[in-house]
Amino acid sequence: MSSLNTVTEYQFNFSVNGPQGESDGGFILTSLAGVTDTIALGQRPGLLHDPNGAQTMADPESPVVAAHAQTESHRYTMHFPDHAPRAHDPHYAAFEAYRRHHREGAVCFVGERVGTRHCAGSLELHHAVLEFAxxxxxxPRALHRDFPEISETATVEEVATWLESSPGEFRWLCSFHHRGHGGAHTASHADWTAQLYVPGLIS
Structure with missing residues:
Protein backbone atom coordinates (compact mmCIF):
# COMPACT_ATOMS: atom_id res chain seq x y z
CA MET A 1 0.00 0.00 0.00
CA SER A 2 1.25 3.49 -0.78
CA SER A 3 2.44 5.60 2.13
CA LEU A 4 -0.08 8.31 3.08
CA ASN A 5 0.66 11.95 3.79
CA THR A 6 -0.66 13.56 6.94
CA VAL A 7 -1.51 16.60 4.80
CA THR A 8 -4.28 16.45 2.20
CA GLU A 9 -3.93 18.97 -0.64
CA TYR A 10 -6.11 19.61 -3.68
CA GLN A 11 -5.64 22.29 -6.34
CA PHE A 12 -8.53 23.87 -8.22
CA ASN A 13 -7.99 25.73 -11.54
CA PHE A 14 -10.49 27.91 -13.39
CA SER A 15 -10.80 30.39 -16.26
CA VAL A 16 -12.80 33.64 -16.18
CA ASN A 17 -14.04 35.56 -19.24
CA GLY A 18 -14.17 39.31 -18.66
CA PRO A 19 -14.06 42.64 -20.52
CA GLN A 20 -10.28 42.36 -20.72
CA GLY A 21 -10.39 38.86 -22.10
CA GLU A 22 -9.86 35.46 -20.54
CA SER A 23 -7.83 35.09 -17.34
CA ASP A 24 -6.80 32.00 -15.46
CA GLY A 25 -6.81 31.46 -11.72
CA GLY A 26 -6.84 28.79 -9.09
CA PHE A 27 -6.53 27.98 -5.44
CA ILE A 28 -5.38 25.17 -3.18
CA LEU A 29 -7.30 23.57 -0.34
CA THR A 30 -5.21 21.85 2.29
CA SER A 31 -5.98 20.23 5.61
CA LEU A 32 -3.13 22.28 7.12
CA ALA A 33 -5.07 25.44 6.31
CA GLY A 34 -7.81 24.33 8.67
CA VAL A 35 -10.01 22.72 6.02
CA THR A 36 -11.21 19.45 7.51
CA ASP A 37 -14.40 18.71 5.62
CA THR A 38 -13.80 15.67 3.42
CA ILE A 39 -16.13 16.89 0.68
CA ALA A 40 -14.47 20.34 0.56
CA LEU A 41 -11.13 18.58 0.17
CA GLY A 42 -12.46 16.53 -2.70
CA GLN A 43 -12.48 13.33 -0.68
CA ARG A 44 -15.16 10.71 -0.42
CA PRO A 45 -15.96 9.57 3.12
CA GLY A 46 -14.56 6.12 3.89
CA LEU A 47 -11.59 6.51 1.52
CA LEU A 48 -7.89 7.05 2.16
CA HIS A 49 -5.93 9.45 -0.08
CA ASP A 50 -2.28 9.15 -1.05
CA PRO A 51 -0.01 11.92 -2.47
CA ASN A 52 -0.76 10.90 -6.07
CA GLY A 53 -4.49 11.39 -5.63
CA ALA A 54 -5.32 7.70 -5.56
CA GLN A 55 -8.12 6.68 -3.25
CA THR A 56 -8.31 3.36 -1.41
CA MET A 57 -11.01 1.99 0.83
CA ALA A 58 -10.38 2.47 4.54
CA ASP A 59 -10.24 -0.63 6.72
CA PRO A 60 -13.86 -1.17 7.77
CA GLU A 61 -12.69 -2.47 11.15
CA SER A 62 -10.62 0.59 11.95
CA PRO A 63 -10.78 2.77 13.93
CA VAL A 64 -12.29 0.88 16.86
CA VAL A 65 -13.69 2.59 19.94
CA ALA A 66 -12.00 0.89 22.88
CA ALA A 67 -14.07 -0.66 25.64
CA HIS A 68 -14.87 2.05 28.17
CA ALA A 69 -17.08 2.99 31.11
CA GLN A 70 -19.50 5.91 30.74
CA THR A 71 -21.54 7.51 33.51
CA GLU A 72 -25.22 8.06 32.68
CA SER A 73 -27.81 10.13 34.51
CA HIS A 74 -31.41 10.95 33.68
CA ARG A 75 -33.55 13.70 35.11
CA TYR A 76 -37.18 14.37 34.21
CA THR A 77 -40.54 15.25 35.75
CA MET A 78 -43.33 12.74 36.36
CA HIS A 79 -46.96 13.91 36.36
CA PHE A 80 -48.90 11.57 38.64
CA PRO A 81 -52.70 11.69 38.86
CA ASP A 82 -54.54 11.83 42.17
CA HIS A 83 -54.34 8.50 43.98
CA ALA A 84 -54.79 7.01 47.42
CA PRO A 85 -51.75 6.16 49.55
CA ARG A 86 -50.41 2.71 48.72
CA ALA A 87 -51.17 1.47 52.23
CA HIS A 88 -54.86 2.25 51.67
CA ASP A 89 -55.08 0.59 48.25
CA PRO A 90 -57.88 -2.01 48.46
CA HIS A 91 -56.18 -4.04 45.72
CA TYR A 92 -52.87 -4.37 47.55
CA ALA A 93 -54.04 -7.61 49.16
CA ALA A 94 -54.33 -9.17 45.68
CA PHE A 95 -50.77 -8.11 44.89
CA GLU A 96 -49.48 -9.64 48.13
CA ALA A 97 -51.40 -12.85 47.47
CA TYR A 98 -49.86 -13.16 44.01
CA ARG A 99 -46.39 -12.51 45.40
CA ARG A 100 -46.70 -15.17 48.11
CA HIS A 101 -48.21 -17.72 45.74
CA HIS A 102 -45.55 -17.34 43.03
CA ARG A 103 -42.43 -16.60 45.09
CA GLU A 104 -41.19 -20.20 45.30
CA GLY A 105 -38.97 -21.08 42.34
CA ALA A 106 -39.00 -17.52 40.99
CA VAL A 107 -35.87 -16.17 39.27
CA CYS A 108 -34.88 -12.61 38.38
CA PHE A 109 -36.06 -11.79 34.86
CA VAL A 110 -32.60 -10.41 33.98
CA GLY A 111 -30.69 -13.18 35.74
CA GLU A 112 -32.69 -15.78 33.83
CA ARG A 113 -31.02 -14.52 30.67
CA VAL A 114 -27.47 -13.45 31.54
CA GLY A 115 -26.97 -15.45 34.73
CA THR A 116 -27.85 -14.78 38.34
CA ARG A 117 -24.19 -13.97 39.12
CA HIS A 118 -25.09 -10.47 37.88
CA CYS A 119 -27.93 -10.21 40.41
CA ALA A 120 -27.85 -8.81 43.94
CA GLY A 121 -30.30 -8.59 46.78
CA SER A 122 -33.58 -10.38 47.35
CA LEU A 123 -36.29 -11.05 44.77
CA GLU A 124 -38.98 -8.39 44.44
CA LEU A 125 -42.18 -8.32 42.43
CA HIS A 126 -42.17 -5.54 39.84
CA HIS A 127 -45.15 -3.97 38.07
CA ALA A 128 -43.89 -4.39 34.50
CA VAL A 129 -46.52 -2.19 32.84
CA LEU A 130 -48.29 0.19 35.23
CA GLU A 131 -47.45 1.24 38.75
CA PHE A 132 -50.26 1.75 41.25
CA ALA A 133 -49.70 5.54 41.32
CA PRO A 140 -58.07 1.81 28.64
CA ARG A 141 -58.04 2.05 24.84
CA ALA A 142 -54.25 2.18 24.84
CA LEU A 143 -54.05 -0.74 27.27
CA HIS A 144 -56.47 -2.77 25.15
CA ARG A 145 -54.05 -2.71 22.21
CA ASP A 146 -51.46 -4.73 24.15
CA PHE A 147 -53.74 -6.41 26.67
CA PRO A 148 -56.99 -7.42 24.93
CA GLU A 149 -58.40 -8.72 28.21
CA ILE A 150 -58.84 -5.09 29.22
CA SER A 151 -61.93 -3.55 27.65
CA GLU A 152 -61.56 -0.30 25.70
CA THR A 153 -64.19 1.10 28.05
CA ALA A 154 -62.72 -0.31 31.27
CA THR A 155 -63.27 1.78 34.37
CA VAL A 156 -60.53 3.02 36.66
CA GLU A 157 -61.55 0.32 39.14
CA GLU A 158 -61.25 -2.42 36.51
CA VAL A 159 -57.79 -1.20 35.46
CA ALA A 160 -56.69 -1.08 39.12
CA THR A 161 -57.93 -4.63 39.67
CA TRP A 162 -56.07 -5.87 36.60
CA LEU A 163 -52.74 -4.27 37.48
CA GLU A 164 -52.68 -5.91 40.93
CA SER A 165 -53.68 -9.41 39.82
CA SER A 166 -52.72 -10.09 36.19
CA PRO A 167 -49.63 -12.27 35.50
CA GLY A 168 -48.90 -10.03 32.50
CA GLU A 169 -48.42 -7.12 34.88
CA PHE A 170 -45.79 -8.76 37.07
CA ARG A 171 -42.09 -9.50 36.70
CA TRP A 172 -39.71 -10.94 39.28
CA LEU A 173 -36.52 -8.91 39.67
CA CYS A 174 -33.66 -8.95 42.14
CA SER A 175 -33.33 -5.68 44.05
CA PHE A 176 -30.38 -4.59 41.87
CA HIS A 177 -32.37 -5.03 38.66
CA HIS A 178 -35.47 -3.55 40.29
CA ARG A 179 -34.33 -0.49 42.23
CA GLY A 180 -30.51 -0.48 42.01
CA HIS A 181 -28.24 1.06 39.38
CA GLY A 182 -29.41 -1.56 36.90
CA GLY A 183 -33.01 -1.30 38.03
CA ALA A 184 -36.17 -0.93 36.00
CA HIS A 185 -36.91 2.15 38.13
CA THR A 186 -33.43 3.60 37.58
CA ALA A 187 -31.85 2.82 34.21
CA SER A 188 -33.24 4.10 30.91
CA HIS A 189 -35.50 1.67 29.06
CA ALA A 190 -32.90 1.20 26.31
CA ASP A 191 -30.11 0.43 28.80
CA TRP A 192 -32.27 -1.77 31.00
CA THR A 193 -33.42 -3.83 28.02
CA ALA A 194 -29.88 -4.15 26.63
CA GLN A 195 -28.63 -5.64 29.90
CA LEU A 196 -31.01 -8.56 29.34
CA TYR A 197 -28.54 -9.72 26.70
CA VAL A 198 -25.24 -7.97 27.59
CA PRO A 199 -23.87 -9.40 30.86
CA GLY A 200 -22.54 -6.79 33.28
CA LEU A 201 -23.62 -3.85 31.13
CA ILE A 202 -24.67 -1.70 34.10
CA SER A 203 -22.84 -1.36 37.40
Whole structure:
Protein backbone atom coordinates (compact mmCIF):
# COMPACT_ATOMS: atom_id res chain seq x y z
CA MET A 1 0.00 0.00 0.00
CA SER A 2 1.25 3.49 -0.78
CA SER A 3 2.44 5.60 2.13
CA LEU A 4 -0.08 8.31 3.08
CA ASN A 5 0.66 11.95 3.79
CA THR A 6 -0.66 13.56 6.94
CA VAL A 7 -1.51 16.60 4.80
CA THR A 8 -4.28 16.45 2.20
CA GLU A 9 -3.93 18.97 -0.64
CA TYR A 10 -6.11 19.61 -3.68
CA GLN A 11 -5.64 22.29 -6.34
CA PHE A 12 -8.53 23.87 -8.22
CA ASN A 13 -7.99 25.73 -11.54
CA PHE A 14 -10.49 27.91 -13.39
CA SER A 15 -10.80 30.39 -16.26
CA VAL A 16 -12.80 33.64 -16.18
CA ASN A 17 -14.04 35.56 -19.24
CA GLY A 18 -14.17 39.31 -18.66
CA PRO A 19 -14.06 42.64 -20.52
CA GLN A 20 -10.28 42.36 -20.72
CA GLY A 21 -10.39 38.86 -22.10
CA GLU A 22 -9.86 35.46 -20.54
CA SER A 23 -7.83 35.09 -17.34
CA ASP A 24 -6.80 32.00 -15.46
CA GLY A 25 -6.81 31.46 -11.72
CA GLY A 26 -6.84 28.79 -9.09
CA PHE A 27 -6.53 27.98 -5.44
CA ILE A 28 -5.38 25.17 -3.18
CA LEU A 29 -7.30 23.57 -0.34
CA THR A 30 -5.21 21.85 2.29
CA SER A 31 -5.98 20.23 5.61
CA LEU A 32 -3.13 22.28 7.12
CA ALA A 33 -5.07 25.44 6.31
CA GLY A 34 -7.81 24.33 8.67
CA VAL A 35 -10.01 22.72 6.02
CA THR A 36 -11.21 19.45 7.51
CA ASP A 37 -14.40 18.71 5.62
CA THR A 38 -13.80 15.67 3.42
CA ILE A 39 -16.13 16.89 0.68
CA ALA A 40 -14.47 20.34 0.56
CA LEU A 41 -11.13 18.58 0.17
CA GLY A 42 -12.46 16.53 -2.70
CA GLN A 43 -12.48 13.33 -0.68
CA ARG A 44 -15.16 10.71 -0.42
CA PRO A 45 -15.96 9.57 3.12
CA GLY A 46 -14.56 6.12 3.89
CA LEU A 47 -11.59 6.51 1.52
CA LEU A 48 -7.89 7.05 2.16
CA HIS A 49 -5.93 9.45 -0.08
CA ASP A 50 -2.28 9.15 -1.05
CA PRO A 51 -0.01 11.92 -2.47
CA ASN A 52 -0.76 10.90 -6.07
CA GLY A 53 -4.49 11.39 -5.63
CA ALA A 54 -5.32 7.70 -5.56
CA GLN A 55 -8.12 6.68 -3.25
CA THR A 56 -8.31 3.36 -1.41
CA MET A 57 -11.01 1.99 0.83
CA ALA A 58 -10.38 2.47 4.54
CA ASP A 59 -10.24 -0.63 6.72
CA PRO A 60 -13.86 -1.17 7.77
CA GLU A 61 -12.69 -2.47 11.15
CA SER A 62 -10.62 0.59 11.95
CA PRO A 63 -10.78 2.77 13.93
CA VAL A 64 -12.29 0.88 16.86
CA VAL A 65 -13.69 2.59 19.94
CA ALA A 66 -12.00 0.89 22.88
CA ALA A 67 -14.07 -0.66 25.64
CA HIS A 68 -14.87 2.05 28.17
CA ALA A 69 -17.08 2.99 31.11
CA GLN A 70 -19.50 5.91 30.74
CA THR A 71 -21.54 7.51 33.51
CA GLU A 72 -25.22 8.06 32.68
CA SER A 73 -27.81 10.13 34.51
CA HIS A 74 -31.41 10.95 33.68
CA ARG A 75 -33.55 13.70 35.11
CA TYR A 76 -37.18 14.37 34.21
CA THR A 77 -40.54 15.25 35.75
CA MET A 78 -43.33 12.74 36.36
CA HIS A 79 -46.96 13.91 36.36
CA PHE A 80 -48.90 11.57 38.64
CA PRO A 81 -52.70 11.69 38.86
CA ASP A 82 -54.54 11.83 42.17
CA HIS A 83 -54.34 8.50 43.98
CA ALA A 84 -54.79 7.01 47.42
CA PRO A 85 -51.75 6.16 49.55
CA ARG A 86 -50.41 2.71 48.72
CA ALA A 87 -51.17 1.47 52.23
CA HIS A 88 -54.86 2.25 51.67
CA ASP A 89 -55.08 0.59 48.25
CA PRO A 90 -57.88 -2.01 48.46
CA HIS A 91 -56.18 -4.04 45.72
CA TYR A 92 -52.87 -4.37 47.55
CA ALA A 93 -54.04 -7.61 49.16
CA ALA A 94 -54.33 -9.17 45.68
CA PHE A 95 -50.77 -8.11 44.89
CA GLU A 96 -49.48 -9.64 48.13
CA ALA A 97 -51.40 -12.85 47.47
CA TYR A 98 -49.86 -13.16 44.01
CA ARG A 99 -46.39 -12.51 45.40
CA ARG A 100 -46.70 -15.17 48.11
CA HIS A 101 -48.21 -17.72 45.74
CA HIS A 102 -45.55 -17.34 43.03
CA ARG A 103 -42.43 -16.60 45.09
CA GLU A 104 -41.19 -20.20 45.30
CA GLY A 105 -38.97 -21.08 42.34
CA ALA A 106 -39.00 -17.52 40.99
CA VAL A 107 -35.87 -16.17 39.27
CA CYS A 108 -34.88 -12.61 38.38
CA PHE A 109 -36.06 -11.79 34.86
CA VAL A 110 -32.60 -10.41 33.98
CA GLY A 111 -30.69 -13.18 35.74
CA GLU A 112 -32.69 -15.78 33.83
CA ARG A 113 -31.02 -14.52 30.67
CA VAL A 114 -27.47 -13.45 31.54
CA GLY A 115 -26.97 -15.45 34.73
CA THR A 116 -27.85 -14.78 38.34
CA ARG A 117 -24.19 -13.97 39.12
CA HIS A 118 -25.09 -10.47 37.88
CA CYS A 119 -27.93 -10.21 40.41
CA ALA A 120 -27.85 -8.81 43.94
CA GLY A 121 -30.30 -8.59 46.78
CA SER A 122 -33.58 -10.38 47.35
CA LEU A 123 -36.29 -11.05 44.77
CA GLU A 124 -38.98 -8.39 44.44
CA LEU A 125 -42.18 -8.32 42.43
CA HIS A 126 -42.17 -5.54 39.84
CA HIS A 127 -45.15 -3.97 38.07
CA ALA A 128 -43.89 -4.39 34.50
CA VAL A 129 -46.52 -2.19 32.84
CA LEU A 130 -48.29 0.19 35.23
CA GLU A 131 -47.45 1.24 38.75
CA PHE A 132 -50.26 1.75 41.25
CA ALA A 133 -49.70 5.54 41.32
CA UNK A 134 -50.31 5.88 37.56
CA UNK A 135 -53.39 3.66 37.21
CA UNK A 136 -55.98 6.41 37.60
CA UNK A 137 -54.73 8.16 34.46
CA UNK A 138 -54.32 5.06 32.26
CA UNK A 139 -56.15 5.11 28.94
CA PRO A 140 -58.07 1.81 28.64
CA ARG A 141 -58.04 2.05 24.84
CA ALA A 142 -54.25 2.18 24.84
CA LEU A 143 -54.05 -0.74 27.27
CA HIS A 144 -56.47 -2.77 25.15
CA ARG A 145 -54.05 -2.71 22.21
CA ASP A 146 -51.46 -4.73 24.15
CA PHE A 147 -53.74 -6.41 26.67
CA PRO A 148 -56.99 -7.42 24.93
CA GLU A 149 -58.40 -8.72 28.21
CA ILE A 150 -58.84 -5.09 29.22
CA SER A 151 -61.93 -3.55 27.65
CA GLU A 152 -61.56 -0.30 25.70
CA THR A 153 -64.19 1.10 28.05
CA ALA A 154 -62.72 -0.31 31.27
CA THR A 155 -63.27 1.78 34.37
CA VAL A 156 -60.53 3.02 36.66
CA GLU A 157 -61.55 0.32 39.14
CA GLU A 158 -61.25 -2.42 36.51
CA VAL A 159 -57.79 -1.20 35.46
CA ALA A 160 -56.69 -1.08 39.12
CA THR A 161 -57.93 -4.63 39.67
CA TRP A 162 -56.07 -5.87 36.60
CA LEU A 163 -52.74 -4.27 37.48
CA GLU A 164 -52.68 -5.91 40.93
CA SER A 165 -53.68 -9.41 39.82
CA SER A 166 -52.72 -10.09 36.19
CA PRO A 167 -49.63 -12.27 35.50
CA GLY A 168 -48.90 -10.03 32.50
CA GLU A 169 -48.42 -7.12 34.88
CA PHE A 170 -45.79 -8.76 37.07
CA ARG A 171 -42.09 -9.50 36.70
CA TRP A 172 -39.71 -10.94 39.28
CA LEU A 173 -36.52 -8.91 39.67
CA CYS A 174 -33.66 -8.95 42.14
CA SER A 175 -33.33 -5.68 44.05
CA PHE A 176 -30.38 -4.59 41.87
CA HIS A 177 -32.37 -5.03 38.66
CA HIS A 178 -35.47 -3.55 40.29
CA ARG A 179 -34.33 -0.49 42.23
CA GLY A 180 -30.51 -0.48 42.01
CA HIS A 181 -28.24 1.06 39.38
CA GLY A 182 -29.41 -1.56 36.90
CA GLY A 183 -33.01 -1.30 38.03
CA ALA A 184 -36.17 -0.93 36.00
CA HIS A 185 -36.91 2.15 38.13
CA THR A 186 -33.43 3.60 37.58
CA ALA A 187 -31.85 2.82 34.21
CA SER A 188 -33.24 4.10 30.91
CA HIS A 189 -35.50 1.67 29.06
CA ALA A 190 -32.90 1.20 26.31
CA ASP A 191 -30.11 0.43 28.80
CA TRP A 192 -32.27 -1.77 31.00
CA THR A 193 -33.42 -3.83 28.02
CA ALA A 194 -29.88 -4.15 26.63
CA GLN A 195 -28.63 -5.64 29.90
CA LEU A 196 -31.01 -8.56 29.34
CA TYR A 197 -28.54 -9.72 26.70
CA VAL A 198 -25.24 -7.97 27.59
CA PRO A 199 -23.87 -9.40 30.86
CA GLY A 200 -22.54 -6.79 33.28
CA LEU A 201 -23.62 -3.85 31.13
CA ILE A 202 -24.67 -1.70 34.10
CA SER A 203 -22.84 -1.36 37.40
Missing amino acids: TANAAD
